[in-house]
Amino acid sequence: NRTEAGRILGAQSAAVVPISSGEGVISGFAEVVAAVLEHIGMRALVTRASDVAGLGEAVQQGADVLFAADDHRFLAIHLNERNVVENAWATANGFAAALSAAAEQTGRTLVEGEVLVLGLGPVGRHAVDRFQKMGARVRVFDIDEARMRVFLDEHPDVKGEGDMGAACRRVDYILDATPAAGIIDGSMIRPSSIISCPGVPHGLTPEALK
Numbered sequence: 001n002r003t004e005a006g007r008i009l010g011a012q013s014a015a016v017v018p019i020s021s022g023e024g025v026i027s028g029f030a031e032v033v034a035a036v037l038e039h040i041g042m043r044a045l046v047t048r049a050s051d052v053a054g055l056g057e058a059v060q061q062g063a064d065v066l067f068a069a070d071d072h073r074f075l076a077i078h079l080n081e082r083n084v085v086e087n088a089w090a091t092a093n094g095f096a097a098a099l100s101a102a103a104e105q106t107g108r109t110l111v112e113g114e115v116l117v118l119g120l121g122p123v124g125r126h127a128v129d130r131f132q133k134m135g136a137r138v139r140v141f142d143i144d145e146a147r148m149r150v151f152l153d154e155h156p157d158v159k160g161e162g163d164m165g166a167a168c169r170r171v172d173y174i175l176d177a178t179p180a181a182g183i184i185d186g187s188m189i190r191p192s193s194i195i196s197c198p199g200v201p202h203g204l205t206p207e208a209l210k
Contacts, residue, residue, distance in 0.1 A: 009041035014065045015058030018050040022071035025050060033067055091198045092126030092177070099173055099196035100134060106194070108172075111135035115173040118164065118184075120144075120151050123198055124177035128158060131175075141167050143178075164188075176203045184208050 014037045016030040030046045037044035045061065047054035058066050059079070066077040074087035100110050115131045117124050120142040131138050141161040142148040152160045161167035168174055168188035174195045176184065186207035189195065197203065 006041050010043075012042050012064045013062060014042045014044040014067060015054075015061060015063035016044065016046045017054035017058055017066060017068040018047070019054075019068050019070045020050050029069070037067070088122035089126045092123045093130050095123075095175060095196045095198040096127050096130040096134070099175060099194060102194045102196070103173065110173060112137065113173060114139060114171045115175065116141065116161070116167050116171045118142075118174065118176045118203065119178035119199065120147055121177060121179075124175075125151070127175050127177055127198075128155065132157070136173070139167060139171065168193075178203055186210070 014034070016033045016037075018025045018030045034044040034046050042065075045063075047057040047061075049057050055066065055068075064078065064080055066075075066079065068075055068077075069087070076085045076087075076090075077083075078085075099115070103110055103113070110131065111134065113136050115136045116139045117127050117131070118141050120128075120140060124140070124142070128138050128140060137159075138157075139159045139161050140148065140151065141164045142151070148160050152158060164183070165188045168184060169190065172190065172192045172194060174184075174189075174193065176195060176197045176199050178199045179201070180199070180203055181201040182205045183203040184195070185205045189208055195204065
């Protein structure tokens with residue numbers, strides 16, 4: 001429950017370590033991550049140093065959890081529990097759970113229901129796995145047809161869609177894991193549709209949001 005979650009989070013301290021590899025430190029990124037962590041109840045700081053020196057500083061400051069991202073991975077590392085969580089996995093699982101909870105609030109369930117996942121990047125692929133574990137039947141669409149063919153060859157129990165609009169109209173449950181804005185308009189969704197949008201920006205047009 002929320003009270004217990006708040007107690008657990010409030011007992012944890014976090015350090016966000018800027019990483020300079022690849023394209024370099026993203027201005028303001030570490031500060032935003034720290035602000036989000038504080039918003040959910042954790043004590044958070046951004047290390048003054050970056051990279052390896054920042055990791056050392058975080059440990060010296062007594063951090064329980066380290067957060068760090070480069071061009072490819074965004075990780076949370078729990079030092080005491082020796083556990084590592086990757087952002088794409090966590091995002092997919094969180095938004096899949098939100099979609100399931102929203103369905104339950106309307107008296108429905110994802111078990112044996114059809115879910116459409118838009119986008120087969122890291123979040124979309126993890127979401128497919130999560131929905132299958134929930135017992136849903138999964139359909140996928142990706143603008144990159146070659147990527148989708150490879151994915152479907154590896155997941156023969158998943159159905160690929162060639163027309164995104166028709167696919168959206170066919171199902172009640174949609175997870176939009178794309179980074180594209182305004183790709184889902186009002187004509188693509190039904191009154192019974194429930195849409196979970198981890199993609200930034202989300203893909204709903206103003207008409208669809210109504």
